[in-house]
Amino acid sequence: MRIGIPKEIKDHEYRVGATPAGVHVLVAAGHEVWVESGAGEHIGFSDEKYRAAGARIAATAQDVYRCPLVVKVKEPQPSEIPLLWEGQVVFCYFHLAASRELAQALLARKIIAIAYETVTDEQGALPLLIPMSEIAGRIAVHVGANCLHLANGGSGVLLGGVPGVSPGKVLVIGAGTVGTQAARMALGLGADVTILDVNLPRLRHLDDLFGPQLKTRYSEAHAIAELATEADLVVGSVYIPGKRAPKLISHDTVRHMKRGSVLVDVAIDQGGCAETSRPTTHTHPTYIHDGVVHYCVANMPAATARTSTQALTNATLPYTLLLAADPLSALKSRRDLRAGLQLYLGHVTHRAVAEDLGLPFTEPEQALAT
Numbered sequence: 001m002r003i004g005i006p007k008e009i010k011d012h013e014y015r016v017g018a019t020p021a022g023v024h025v026l027v028a029a030g031h032e033v034w035v036e037s038g039a040g041e042h043i044g045f046s047d048e049k050y051r052a053a054g055a056r057i058a059a060t061a062q063d064v065y066r067c068p069l070v071v072k073v074k075e076p077q078p079s080e081i082p083l084l085w086e087g088q089v090v091f092c093y094f095h096l097a098a099s100r101e102l103a104q105a106l107l108a109r110k111i112i113a114i115a116y117e118t119v120t121d122e123q124g125a126l127p128l129l130i131p132m133s134e135i136a137g138r139i140a141v142h143v144g145a146n147c148l149h150l151a152n153g154g155s156g157v158l159l160g161g162v163p164g165v166s167p168g169k170v171l172v173i174g175a176g177t178v179g180t181q182a183a184r185m186a187l188g189l190g191a192d193v194t195i196l197d198v199n200l201p202r203l204r205h206l207d208d209l210f211g212p213q214l215k216t217r218y219s220e221a222h223a224i225a226e227l228a229t230e231a232d233l234v235v236g237s238v239y240i241p242g243k244r245a246p247k248l249i250s251h252d253t254v255r256h257m258k259r260g261s262v263l264v265d266v267a268i269d270q271g272g273c274a275e276t277s278r279p280t281t282h283t284h285p286t287y288i289h290d291g292v293v294h295y296c297v298a299n300m301p302a303a304t305a306r307t308s309t310q311a312l313t314n315a316t317l318p319y320t321l322l323l324a325a326d327p328l329s330a331l332k333s334r335r336d337l338r339a340g341l342q343l344y345l346g347h348v349t350h351r352a353v354a355e356d357l358g359l360p361f362t363e364p365e366q367a368l369a370t
Helices: 019-030 047-053 100-111 130-147 177-189 200-213 219-228 249-254 265-270 300-325 327-333 352-358 363-369
Strands: 003-004 032-036 056-060 069-071 088-094 112-115 169-173 190-199 214-220 233-236 262-265 287-289 292-295 341-345
Touching: 019 032, 019 047, 019 300, 047 056, 069 300, 088 300, 100 341, 100 352, 130 177, 130 262, 130 265, 130 292, 130 300, 169 177, 169 219, 177 190, 177 200, 177 233, 177 287, 190 200, 190 219, 200 214, 214 219, 219 249, 233 265, 262 265, 300 327, 327 363, 341 363
Parallel strands: 003 032, 003 069, 032 056, 069 088, 088 112, 169 190, 169 233, 190 214, 233 262, 262 292
Antiparallel strands: 112 341, 287 292
16 A cells, blocks of 8 residues: 655644654555655655665655545644545544534545544553653653743743752642643652542553552542642643543633742643643743642653654554455554544544544444445
């Protein structure tokens, strides 16, 4: 099959759908891979490296989007949507629950949209979301610490403190992959860290993992409001597969947070978990609302695009090989891959996406049968 890997055009998005090593595996399996010129230039993956791996270098995005299977990172941008065509398979992060406009545009193109963020494994985990969640969780504390600098609108608190001065307080809402990595990084800096979740077995696991150094609390509205108003850094790391993020941090809570405190909303891809959150970019990453610095970049892992691309390719490559061999057969036979099927030839085939967008839902098995 012909596989297209376009150059990402979202703001400061330098990740690529596959590394040269990944392309080599695809070519060795008998597939024809077209990589848009300059797709990996910013992260050390030159056209020459892709060519050496067996790829063909496409001069334009139009050339890449003629391929029946497109593997990319972020959701199609407005200028890319007209290049999509009926029956084309697009494999990437979509986050459709956060954008009815994007969903309707893609439905009109009648593509087959398979979303990294809802593909599952045999245990029900999200193997294509996990590596980017690990990176986003670690980045969240890096950027949060930087936003606390006075020059960036923060309160001037050093998260780790110094001898004789108490460390800063970090609140992590959500104990999944993002939250666990954020807590790990914050503890490593020497911060006073509390993590919230409704999953008590998960909290017990983290208690066993980190010991008394990490404080755990059951997540409910009172605890969120109480701890957020005491925190110097709040990391929102809530994710419900396919659905919009619940608004767990109210506007009233933000109003009562400390002036110069920081909110890093990692859930912004799915609409954000704070009522005051709105998407930002790497070019303009922050804004101040009620005295609180908000960092809501919708593609956080792009900040470390080389590491992110390598980690993402490691996770996606086995699924790309399945799709390249026979996409319909793979979707019909593999429940894990079918969980990622969000749009199919004009139908919404993921229940959570349909519910959040108020659109009709078609069972994926039914769609594939017709």
